[in-house]
Amino acid sequence: MSNARNKRNNKNEEQGLEAGLLDRVVKIKRCAAVVKGGRRFSFAAMVVVGNGSGQVGWGYGKANEVPPSVQKAQKQASRSMIHVPLVEGSIPHQVWGRYGAARVVLIPAGAGTGIIAGQAVRAVCEACGIHDILTKSYGTNNPVTLVKATLDAMSKLRTREQIAALRGLNPDDLIEA
Known part of the structure; x- marks a missing residue:
């Protein structure tokens, strides 16, 4: 078991990922440029990277082949x-x-609920380490904008201690809503 894990970590290090980071490829697009001899294809990849315990990022990479575009996206996501x-x-x-036409609502859920989300939002939640959450997306179904809207929502999250510190109160003095 640990042998397989070491191989996976070595593979991640070869791709430019730090050990312990999870990556999810959200979208791979094929683009075509029409040239004199026909079409020249290139690829763009959207990747979400997280450590499974509260750190998450996204990256977008473009290259003439799929693997280099994914590697570029992983590198950008880890930064x-x-x-x-x-x-x-x-x-x-x-x-x-929100991001562009995408609107995402993230709702906390009780233990055992699981991740109730679409593909793009699920990738972000899994990479982040969230196990129980309810989500709903409105507007567009474009995975790129949904990932950005989800990360916008996650950047607005605050703990009780952070809110109490902002208000200059003791965390026990906050009223449950």
Whole structure:
């Protein structure tokens, strides 16, 4: 078992990923440029990377082949990671995120609920380490904008301690809503 894990970590290190990071390929697009001899294809990849315990980021890479585009996206994603506060495998409170036409609502769920989400939002939640969450997306179904809207929502999350510190209160003095 550990042999397989070491091989996986070595593969991640070869691709430019740090050990312990999970990556999910959200979307691979094939683009075509029409030239004199026909069409020249290139590929664009959208990747979400996370450590499974509250760190997540996204990247977008373009290249003439699929593997280099995924590697570029992974490298960019590992540089753009944000911290997401987690409370018992879920998020601390309900939050809305938006990007362009995409609107995403993230709702905390009880233990055992699982990840109720579409493909793009699910990839972000899994990479982040969220186990129980309810989500709903409105507007577009474009995975690129849904990932960005989800990360916008996650960047707005705050814990009780952070909110109390912003208000200059003791965390025990906050009223449950």
